[in-house]
Amino acid sequence: MLFRIQPNNGIPIYDQVVRQVKYGVAAGAILPGELVPSVREMAKQLAINPNTVSRAYRQLQDDDVLEQVRGTGLQVAADAKKLCRMERSELVRDRFRSVLAEGRRSGLSDDELTKIFNSELKSLKREGGES
Amino acid sequence: MLFRIQPNNGIPIYDQVVRQVKYGVAAGAILPGELVPSVREMAKQLAINPNTVSRAYRQLQDDDVLEQVRGTGLQVAADAKKLCRMERSELVRDRFRSVLAEGRRSGLSDDELTKIFNSELKSLKREGGES
Amino acid sequence: MLFRIQPNNGIPIYDQVVRQVKYGVAAGAILPGELVPSVREMAKQLAINPNTVSRAYRQLQDDDVLEQVRGTGLQVAADAKKLCRMERSELVRDRFRSVLAEGRRSGLSDDELTKIFNSELKSLKREGGES
Amino acid sequence: MLFRIQPNNGIPIYDQVVRQVKYGVAAGAILPGELVPSVREMAKQLAINPNTVSRAYRQLQDDDVLEQVRGTGLQVAADAKKLCRMERSELVRDRFRSVLAEGRRSGLSDDELTKIFNSELKSLKREGGES
DNA sequence: GTGGTCTAGACCACC
DNA sequence: GTGGTCTAGACCACG
16 A cells, blocks of 8 residues: 655645555555554555644544454454445545535536536546556 | 635635635636625624635735735736636646546546546535536 | 543542533533633633543544534534433443442342442431532 | 453453463462463463563562462462462452443442442343353 | 654745 | 644563
8 A cells, every 4th residue: 555645735644644544445455454553654654744644543543443452553444445435435525515615606507617627537548547 | 605614524624715816717707896794893794813824815915816906906807717717627637647546556547537436526516516 | 611630549530620621511511512622721710731621522422422623613512412321321321230240249239239228328418418 | 260351442462361361370270289281382272472471470479379480381389279268359440440430430420320330230141141 | 674753943925 | 722643762571
């Protein structure tokens, strides 16, 4: 599993870590029972402060995605995959809803919104390869 | 023109003011040459801090949507309408792009994304009436 | 409302802050809608680091006890009182359950446990005044 | 004598071992003069790290429950039974005191505390059989 | 080795 | 003024 951080893009670093772990679990790249990299190692890999990683891991524990094995590290919880998959869809759905609401409030018609959506999806497909 | 503010919904208040002015101009509800309410009056109307209105107006001047008429107030710039209409699309387009990028990064396929988009558009149509 | 911190008594400082706020809300000493002291002021009052207070306040937000009023501070949520009262009972109940389980596992009879409970309750009443 | 370990239940593993030995001695299941299993064997039995057993045994020696017999192993001290019986009560008493203190600090009355205690004792009796 | 806690001090956005 | 984020570095308990 590879993680990447973009500093100063508006999203807090700890939150970027949280999301990437969740996405990794949802996609099956990180399996339940597997140990995540230690706080210090992850910090070194991402070139960020251990405290920041620690905060991300703490949140992941609060969200029942990680669980502590004392003196050993943090492992992905047994039912984390199901949980992350659901959360992932909900999150994207919420963001779509908010964009659409904003778009209509600003006076754009459904046709215009759909047109924009399709053009962006196509452009993304060109850049990013197949999905 | 009527404005509505939702405090603490995540979007900064000054930004809500900026957007609503731009949307109003884009939709033709506020016409070029028209004077916007004074900082104090707008603040009273929206029950927010005058500093916040002031910041919004400053940004609208930076964005060439408003211009100062010495001793009189702020008026909508001559070419503001065209500008706002373009920006409106660009903004929505950017947000679509970011949602889509996030969705694919999280492992969702284009089909799944399109499905979510359509379901949300339909649900919005049900609630909010025609566009 | 008065807060007191005991450093190095095993309970993390941020947790002591969290509990005292919740107890204050549950007991009605802090009312819904009221602003809690600012991070910096609370830190000064308790002679601890602002970051520690910040962490406590963040948790209280996660627990829906506090909510942010942007640029103004943190206020007690509308339904925080009910929430804190319930949590308070549950917490005490859980601790009783664990003490009792431990006591019986260690071979003490119900009579012995009840005797100990009563003697401690009486001694507490002597020291601490009426409840 | 049979030991059971619950990893990650909040109580350190070495402490669980310490307590179970003490409870065993207090209840008469382990007799003074008897040899406890070697560090390695105990570790294998409980499927825990030998270091952890070692730490527990060290603490039991500090508490005068075990004593070293050079070249042979660790045996239960002559007066360990009396000692453990006393400590057992004290430990439970301390925990009652702390729960009660916490409960009253949180604003619960003595009546409420007693009610909670009784209800938990009854529920424990239902589940766990007579004491 | 592991994570958790705390302190200190800096910078930012918002009102 | 407010809280939020991040960094740096120290100390502790646990296995």
